[in-house]
Amino acid sequence: MPQQYSARGVGAAPDPETGFDGLGAPIGDFTRSAAAAAIGRLARRSGLFCFHFEHRVRLPLPEHWLPEGRPDLGEPPGWQAGVLPESKYQTFRHDLLLGSFHPGHRGKWSAHELCHGLAGFAWKPGATPLFHALAARLAEALPVALWYFLDEAGLARCSQHAGGGPLHGDFCARCEEAALAGPVDDGAAERWLEEGRAFVLRELDAVERSRREGRSVAHRLGPLDLASDGLAYAAAHGPRLGSEEMERYVSAFFAPGQGHHPDLDALSARVLELTDALTLGRPAAPLAGDRWRWITQDLGSRLLEVRADCDGEILDVLDTLIDRLAAEPGPEAVEAAWDAYADLYTEWVLPTPEDVFATGYDLPTVAGRSVRQLAEGVASACPGTWEALDAERGAVMTRFVAQDAAIRLPVGRRFAGWLRAAWPGPLADLATYEASLAHPPAADAEALTLGSAPELGRDEAVALSRGVELLTLGHRVAQGPAGLPVAGEPGRVHLALQRGADGDVAIFELPPSVAAALATLAERPADPASVGLDAAETTTLRAHGIIVPDRWRA
Numbered sequence: 001m002p003q004q005y006s007a008r009g010v011g012a013a014p015d016p017e018t019g020f021d022g023l024g025a026p027i028g029d030f031t032r033s034a035a036a037a038a039i040g041r042l043a044r045r046s047g048l049f050c051f052h053f054e055h056r057v058r059l060p061l062p063e064h065w066l067p068e069g070r071p072d073l074g075e076p077p078g079w080q081a082g083v084l085p086e087s088k089y090q091t092f093r094h095d096l097l098l099g100s101f102h103p104g105h106r107g108k109w110s111a112h113e114l115c116h117g118l119a120g121f122a123w124k125p126g127a128t129p130l131f132h133a134l135a136a137r138l139a140e141a142l143p144v145a146l147w148y149f150l151d152e153a154g155l156a157r158c159s160q161h162a163g164g165g166p167l168h169g170d171f172c173a174r175c176e177e178a179a180l181a182g183p184v185d186d187g188a189a190e191r192w193l194e195e196g197r198a199f200v201l202r203e204l205d206a207v208e209r210s211r212r213e214g215r216s217v218a219h220r221l222g223p224l225d226l227a228s229d230g231l232a233y234a235a236a237h238g239p240r241l242g243s244e245e246m247e248r249y250v251s252a253f254f255a256p257g258q259g260h261h262p263d264l265d266a267l268s269a270r271v272l273e274l275t276d277a278l279t280l281g282r283p284a285a286p287l288a289g290d291r292w293r294w295i296t297q298d299l300g301s302r303l304l305e306v307r308a309d310c311d312g313e314i315l316d317v318l319d320t321l322i323d324r325l326a327a328e329p330g331p332e333a334v335e336a337a338w339d340a341y342a343d344l345y346t347e348w349v350l351p352t353p354e355d356v357f358a359t360g361y362d363l364p365t366v367a368g369r370s371v372r373q374l375a376e377g378v379a380s381a382c383p384g385t386w387e388a389l390d391a392e393r394g395a396v397m398t399r400f401v402a403q404d405a406a407i408r409l410p411v412g413r414r415f416a417g418w419l420r421a422a423w424p425g426p427l428a429d430l431a432t433y434e435a436s437l438a439h440p441p442a443a444d445a446e447a448l449t450l451g452s453a454p455e456l457g458r459d460e461a462v463a464l465s466r467g468v469e470l471l472t473l474g475h476r477v478a479q480g481p482a483g484l485p486v487a488g489e490p491g492r493v494h495l496a497l498q499r500g501a502d503g504d505v506a507i508f509e510l511p512p513s514v515a516a517a518l519a520t521l522a523e524r525p526a527d528p529a530s531v532g533l534d535a536a537e538t539t540t541l542r543a544h545g546i547i548v549p550d551r552w553r554a
């Protein structure tokens with residue numbers, strides 16, 4: 001029985017037996033809305049999943065794949081204070097079926113990413129730039145409709161944003177949290193589904209007209225302009241899409257039903273099939289492949305990317321292992337590819353085998369997650385801890401990476417949390433401190449601006465500002481000789497970290513009684529006297545915007 005999504009089913013609890021735990025992203029990303037759940041089920045039946053963006057090494061692009069005058073697109077950007085930025089080029093490839101899980105992204109992304117894989121891409125040898133632009137536009141139509149409309153149907157949002165639709169550029173931690181509880185029936189679901197469907201149909205229509213008129217026909221909706229996105233994609237990816245490697249990739253790795261469409265009509269039809277599934281509850285076919293197909297496809301595309309920068313006799317060797325991956329998608333082919341590539345690496349100047357096989361998911365007998373890249377991330381988020389780990393670095397990172405799950409926390413916080421459990425002590429305290437500094441809570445503009453006015457009413461409840469994080473450490477943090485923080489003497493320390501309007505983080509050391517009062521206020525609002533704060537303390541805390549009247553937080 002094909003699993004069906006029906007518009008009438010919005011608000012129904014998602015089925016927990018759906019296997020959403022195998023999708024490489026938090027389960028909550030697929031239980032937030034009926035549309036996201038439908039994508040999750042289809043992805044599951046297709047064996048499709050997300051790689052972990054921070055565990056995956058982006059290979060340097062072959063120079064001749066770069067459009068002229070855009071050398072900036074070639075080298076992927078590195079870690080900055082514990083954040084690994086995406087490069088638009090390196091991340092969005094419609095011909096890569098696996099999704100990307102980025103821990104810094106909001107929950108909406110996972111279904112968007114896997115929707116891309118399910119829809120697939122259109123490509124043919126010798127295609128014109130207009131073909132590539134329209135193919136990119138078609139590939140983006142449903143994932144974008146999912147983001148802006150279909151995923152909003154039944155989606156629970158925070159009290160401030162409920163009913164308002166997608167947040168566009170803003171990020172709201174409370175919306176993310178609200179969505180975790182599952183869909184709600186707010187009576188607006190049908191409207192979101194209809195609008196999403198209408199958006200896709202208008203896009204398909206604009207693409208149709210573009211083909212007839214031989215130009216790119218615009219269809220704008222607010223900030224959305226897929227026509228111009230499609231042109232940008234064709235410009236950036238043109239040389240790659242016209243390369244010999246692209247031709248080999250498609251002919252070797254894509255049987256029918258596996259995501260490649262030989263023309264725009266076929267991709268259009270697939271987009272419509274999936275749109276009908278999400279909005280009308282019609283059945284849609286999963287992809288005709290399994291997990292191994294997508295893994296060998298992915299590895300094949302990475303080896304082809306390496307091949308694009310090679311010359312001479314090495315090409316034959318690479319071709320042999322690429323062909324085997326395509327012919328026998330399974331663990332043996334992956335292992336054989338590793339052995340053969342590792343041999344090549346001893347004789348030729350190539351990207352390291354560790355980097356090429358760091359796909360961002362587990363591989364048999366081979367490390368599919370990059371310990372080197374995660375180590376650089378931890379070093380950038382927690383430099384003092386990294387310095388102090390010294391000879392333990394290799395062992396600690398190998399264990400951390402093996403257990404580092406797909407959760408939406410930045411690398412420093414994930415690492416510090418893991419260290420507290422695996423190896424509690426001064427280094428875990430130091431890492432916790434550094435991670436909070438590297439990834440502070442967002443500034444609470446209201447608390448910082450409004451400060452202590454107006455006066456609190458009699459017995460009025462206050463709460464901890466959302467821009468403040470409380471830390472209790474078992475060791476003091478001192479300033480080390482190299483300017484990096486180091487773990488100091490044992491002893492309980494209570495800190496409040498607050499992000500200022502300028503982005504800087506202020507650190508307050510709290511007396512134990514104030515720390516206990518704030519910890520209570522973080523849990524539940526209360527009037528200051530009832531949690532043991534005296535009038536002077538209350539005034540100071542309010543003046544700094546650390547506590548706010550509870551009614552501000554509605």
Ligand SMILES: [Zn+2]
Pocket residue numbers: 086091102105
């Ligand atoms: Zn992204």
Ligand SMILES: [Zn+2]
Pocket residue numbers: 112116140143144
């Ligand atoms: Zn997209």
Ligand SMILES: [Zn+2]
Pocket residue numbers: 157158159160161172173174175176
């Ligand atoms: Zn919100």
